[in-house]
Amino acid sequence: MSIHQQVNDAIFLAEHNRHVGAFTLILLAIGASARKVFPEGTKKDHLAFKLFLGGRLRRILLYDYQPPEYSLSTGFTCVVGGKETDITDILYKYFRCSLAHEGKLATEVKFNSSQGNPNGYPQRPRGMAQLASWSEGEDGGKLTLDHIWIDILLEVIFHAPCNASEFGLSYFTLVPMQCIDESDFQQSFMINYEISPRMYYLLKEIVCELSPNFVLGNSESIWRSELERLSESRRISDALAELSRNKLLTSHGEFLPNTINALQEIAHSFERVPI
Incomplete structure (x- = not known):
């Protein structure tokens, strides 16, 4: 069986x-x-x-x-x-x-x-x-x-x-672009955006599920719609609620400018490859 x-x-x-x-x-x-x-x-x-x-x-x-x-x-x-x-x-x-x-x-x-x-x-x-x-x-x-x-x-x-x-599903991971040391990138990223390691990896997971190209090619309102769809399908846990709990969204559930920049920086710095 x-x-x-x-x-x-x-x-x-x-x-x-x-x-x-x-x-x-x-x-x-x-x-x-x-x-x-x-x-x-x-x-x-x-x-x-x-x-x-x-x-x-x-x-x-x-x-x-x-x-x-x-x-x-x-x-x-x-x-x-x-x-x-x-x-x-x-x-x-x-x-x-x-x-x-x-x-x-x-x-x-x-x-x-x-x-x-x-x-x-x-x-x-x-x-x-x-x-x-x-x-x-x-x-x-x-x-x-x-x-x-x-x-x-x-x-x-x-x-x-x-x-x-x-x-019948496919899964991916993010790997750093050439010349990027992920350990150095992570430390600098967390300092610049004042986030914890846990939030760093959640943001990475969001970019991985959406894909770097999707993040860079669409607005934050489209990101939100897709994250809601992924949450409904259980593909990713309720990421929007967790971002909100950690004050990375506005009180109306919109992405803060700092959060937008953070997601875009990850998208620029990593590529998605199949597992």
Whole structure:
């Protein structure tokens, strides 16, 4: 069974209220995706799973495109088993392993809907929804993950560059023009525009998705329309909202002159090449 088939079957199960079955298939598809990036013999199963998932979730949940691309830490943690634990460890140990090897969820966790509508496919709203909750009990309490994780993890799989051929997509990266040292460029850029490394990499990702030629050949209003389209398609997380939160847009959601200059400078300094 291909990853594409697993995804299709998971969506079918979710639409018919078989959410645990859907989640099981999705976690298997994440393991298979991880093995494309880290072939057998390069990383142990749990490391491959968590490295692949951690890097993708940082982008989707926190809009963090900083290297490294694959990371054990997402920055999203929950208390389970009495200690603060990264979501990648939780998904691997308490969900993936328990479902795959025991056919049931671990006793420390539950998988329910907190959105008031437990039926059908759980569409993730924009922004940070309530992705997890903790409930006290005589058994010491349980961590509940929301059904929204089905949608989040399907996004991880669908938009992972390693799965591009499965879903008929293409992915690109930016490489500096000749005679440009990216380390020097980044340091100078961050000083000139007074931005953090995190915002530098987000701006780079925006230029990469739009393409340098598109940025240089169109107005900021056209950029915005295209970014909205890319956000709706989940191609890139809600970049406009993140730019706004970091005061790189006006109160009306328009690009500030400094932000326009920053995006254009990146477009002038990098070229887009296929991954």
